[in-house]
Amino acid sequence: xxxxxxxxxxxxxxxxxxxxxxxxxxxxxxxxxxxxxxxxxxxxxxxxxxxxxxxxxxxxxxxxxxxxxxxxxxxxxxxxxxxxxx
Amino acid sequence: xxxxxxxxxxxxxxxxxxxxxxxxxxxxxxxxxxxxxxxxxxxxxxxxxxxxxxxxxxxxxxxxxxxxxxxxxxxxxxxxxxxxxx
Numbered sequence: 427x428x429x430x431x432x433x434x435x436x437x438x439x440x441x442x443x444x445x446x447x448x449x450x451x452x453x454x455x456x457x458x459x460x461x462x463x464x465x466x467x468x469x470x471x472x473x474x475x476x477x478x479x480x481x482x483x484x485x486x487x488x489x490x491x492x493x494x495x496x497x498x499x500x501x502x503x504x505x506x507x508x509x510x511x512x
Numbered sequence: 513x514x515x516x517x518x519x520x521x522x523x524x525x526x527x528x529x530x531x532x533x534x535x536x537x538x539x540x541x542x543x544x545x546x547x548x549x550x551x552x553x554x555x556x557x558x559x560x561x562x563x564x565x566x567x568x569x570x571x572x573x574x575x576x577x578x579x580x581x582x583x584x585x586x587x588x589x590x591x592x593x594x595x596x597x598x
Contacts, residue, residue, distance in 0.1 A: 431546070434554075449555060452578055458570060460517070460557040467553055468520075469535060471546040484544060492538055 428474055428508040429481045435494050435501050436466035469493055478505055514560055514594040515567045521580050521587050522552035555579055564591055 437443050443465060450463040475481040485503050494501045523529050529551060536549040561567040571589050580587045 453574060458574055460559045463557040465555050469551050471549040473546045488539060488544055
């Protein structure tokens with residue numbers, strides 16, 4: 427089976443996010459008042475596997491080893507079967 | 513009204529994405545074969561405005577001026593009313 431995988435990587439609560447602070451400050455200079463600014467990164471890809479559970483286990487491993495830094499990041503994995511008639 | 517705003521910023525179709533290529537290559541070195549790897553950034557914040565249309569106009573302006581580079585980026589704006597009883 428082919429799966430669409432989406433991994434959302436965000437900083438853990440309490441971690442400083444200089445990018446978000448800079449965005450908030452710059453928007454204020456442009457006259458826009460916003461608050462609670464947060465940034466996150468999304469990585470999407472396709473992968474082949476036998477079933478969804480096995481795919482999820484592998485993606486979790488990818489996150490731990492490469493995609494995230496588990497010390498400072500939270501990550502959320504979304505897996506959907508690719509809808510195709512091969 | 514208070515609104516939760518989410519802006520998804522991704523590279524336009526056809527733009528090179530070295531980050532995604534590196535992720536794909538590194539995953540391959542770890543033994544994971546994935547394809548169609550893409551990355552995008554999400555910026556979320558809260559803002560106050562009279563109504564959703566006005567908020568959307570302002571956020572679009574923020575995207576054009578600061579959050580994205582319209583030459584190379586696509587962006588998608590999601591606006592939701594904050595559910596609170598103030």
